[in-house]
Each structure stands twice: as C-alpha cells, then as structure tokens.
Amino acid sequence: MKVALIGLGSVGRGVAEMLAKKDLGLTITGIADSKSAFMDPAGIDISRILANKKKNGSCGDQHLTAEDVIKKADYDALIEVTPTNALSGEPAIGYIRAALSRKKHVVTSNKGPIALAAKELRAMAKKKGVALRYEATVAGAIPVMHTLEHGLAGNEILALYGVLNGTCNFILTRMAAEGLTYEQALMEAREMGYAEADPTYDVQGIDAAIKLVILANTIWDNGVKLSDVDRTGIDLLTPDALRLADEEGCTIRLIAEANPKKHLLRVSPRILEKNHPLVNDGTLNALTFETDMAKEITLIGRGAGSIETASAIIGDLLYIRDHYVQRA
Numbered sequence: 001m002k003v004a005l006i007g008l009g010s011v012g013r014g015v016a017e018m019l020a021k022k023d024l025g026l027t028i029t030g031i032a033d034s035k036s037a038f039m040d041p042a043g044i045d046i047s048r049i050l051a052n053k054k055k056n057g058s059c060g061d062q063h064l065t066a067e068d069v070i071k072k073a074d075y076d077a078l079i080e081v082t083p084t085n086a087l088s089g090e091p092a093i094g095y096i097r098a099a100l101s102r103k104k105h106v107v108t109s110n111k112g113p114i115a116l117a118a119k120e121l122r123a124m125a126k127k128k129g130v131a132l133r134y135e136a137t138v139a140g141a142i143p144v145m146h147t148l149e150h151g152l153a154g155n156e157i158l159a160l161y162g163v164l165n166g167t168c169n170f171i172l173t174r175m176a177a178e179g180l181t182y183e184q185a186l187m188e189a190r191e192m193g194y195a196e197a198d199p200t201y202d203v204q205g206i207d208a209a210i211k212l213v214i215l216a217n218t219i220w221d222n223g224v225k226l227s228d229v230d231r232t233g234i235d236l237l238t239p240d241a242l243r244l245a246d247e248e249g250c251t252i253r254l255i256a257e258a259n260p261k262k263h264l265l266r267v268s269p270r271i272l273e274k275n276h277p278l279v280n281d282g283t284l285n286a287l288t289f290e291t292d293m294a295k296e297i298t299l300i301g302r303g304a305g306s307i308e309t310a311s312a313i314i315g316d317l318l319y320i321r322d323h324y325v326q327r328a
C-alpha cells in the first residue's frame, strides 16, 4: 500500500523510521513538512530524506508543498501528523478534506480536526468509501479505538474515566513523591522534555478535555464540544493538598470522565486511592471503560512519544490495508 506522510516532526519521523525498518508492505510515495515536499511514485528513500531533514531542516523540494503531495501524489492513504490547532483545526482539516475528496484513506494523530470536525469528515469518508482513522489522537500508543471497535464490540459503553495527559501525571507524581511545589515539578517536566515552553494546554486540562471530546463523540456520537467540558487544571494544586491525600492513603490525578446518562463531561483533579487502576506514575496514561457486558476494562500505557505514537498510526494503516485496499 502506498502512503503519503504530511508532517516530519516527532511523530512523522517515528512513522518514517518504523516504515523504513519494518517490512510491512507500506511504501512512502510523498512526504512534506511546513516548507518543502518530495514525491516519488516508486517509493522514497526514507533514510536520505531523514538525513536531509536533520542536516538542513528540509525534507525535499522547497518549490513543492504539502498541498501538492496531497493533491497530486500517487498514494492510497494519507498520514496527517501536523501540529494540533484546537481553535481552527487547520491546516489539517483542509488537508484531510482534500485527501478524502480524492478517495484516499486518512490516518491522523492530530486532535484538532477530530475534535472540531469529526462528524463532517466521517460523513465525507463514508460517502467516498474510504476510512478516516485516528487511534493516535487519544492516549498515544494505547489501542483505545481498536478496543472500542473490536474488543468491546457489542458492549454498551456506560461511562469512561481516564488519565489522558502524561505531563500532568508526571507533575502530580513528582509533587506527591518529593513534596515539590507545582512550579518545581513543572520545571522538572520541562527539563525532561515532558512539558512545552508554554504548558497551558496541558496543565489547565485543555489537552485532556479535547481527548475527552474525541472519545465521547466516537462512542456516543453526541456532538459535544470543548466548551461543554467542565474543566479544572492542576496549576493551582498545592503540596499540602497532595500531603493531605497521602495521609489518607490516597493521591491526586487529573481525571477526564464522561457519563452521558448523568450528563457528566468533566476534567478535574480527583482524589484516588493509591491502588486505584488509574493511579500510575510518571507520564503513563490510563483509561477505564465501564460497560454493560465486560463491566470495567482498564488500559494502561504510554500516551506520547515518537515511536509509541507511530505504533498507533501503523496499526490504523494496517487495518486500512487489510480491510479496504487488499479487498478492493
């Protein structure tokens, strides 16, 4: 199967490296970053492109753009891994529309288009007879969407609870373990590369809320928006709050939760017993589904990272290969 890769940052590089390393029958025929692009219908030499990108910051021809690749390259599936814009969803929404209109399958790790325009994009994909898959948008490497689609098929999902932001989990882990202030733990998270220079999206619960919106709309198709989420971040938590929780055998985690029957859609710091399945240290993510038949199912794993996120994207690509391309 031929794929085009738009975005060659942390995730795009991870995907390219894994496709070059593993013999999965997936050939990259188009590639683009913010300033350049490259196309070869016979397959691109990924090692050369990655070396080029590392050396001079460009992945190919500066006269070509991502739009050129999406609109002209020879591919079956587009891999869209450009930065998330949670306000407009662009340029990703435009890229995805352009690929779908050419009857190309789309795999994305980008939360913006899925949180803002999933209904429209899913309808467009259905009309064109192609797939739109977005496993990597929620909880990185954890196969959340595959579990919902296959492992829990036939179950009614009653509610979900999750730790969906690794940066907050790291900060809370460090505050509890060492009695650090929020500011000290944030500084450590930055030094470890777990927090952005501007950590607002993470620490104010916006990133977790966007993922909660994606999950709720995927499971219940209830048209919820980011503004519907009742949201409190971790940036006002004090070491005293964590110490008091500790005295009761508990700790604090930023929990995203949804239960449509209770009209619950919330991200907030919650006190949990230390042996609760959602209490995991460091940057781990965890997600519990409450279902009618399987009862409670908890998934735990890495919520971010170059290769970890590539795992989710490649899972989606292989699903498309096996269920659409090889059957065509």
Ligand SMILES: NC(=O)c1ccc[n+]([C@@H]2O[C@H](COP(=O)([O-])OP(=O)(O)OC[C@H]3O[C@@H](n4cnc5c(N)ncnc54)[C@H](OP(=O)(O)O)[C@@H]3O)[C@@H](O)[C@H]2O)c1
Pocket: 006, 007, 008, 009, 010, 011, 012, 032, 033, 034, 035, 066, 081, 082, 083, 084, 091, 109, 110, 111, 136, 137, 140, 303, 304, 305, 306, 309
């Ligand atoms: N990093 C993770 O662990 C992770 C996990 C799950 C989901 N995600 C999501 O995956 C996406 C990619 O994340 P990332 O960490 O790889 O981001 P990143 O390191 O910032 O890389 C983004 C890439 O997109 C390119 N780009 C920017 N604007 C573009 C445009 N208009 N057209 C074409 N390419 C453009 C950039 O080009 P230049 O190289 O020229 O700057 C860069 O190569 C984001 O939406 C993120 O939220 C990331």
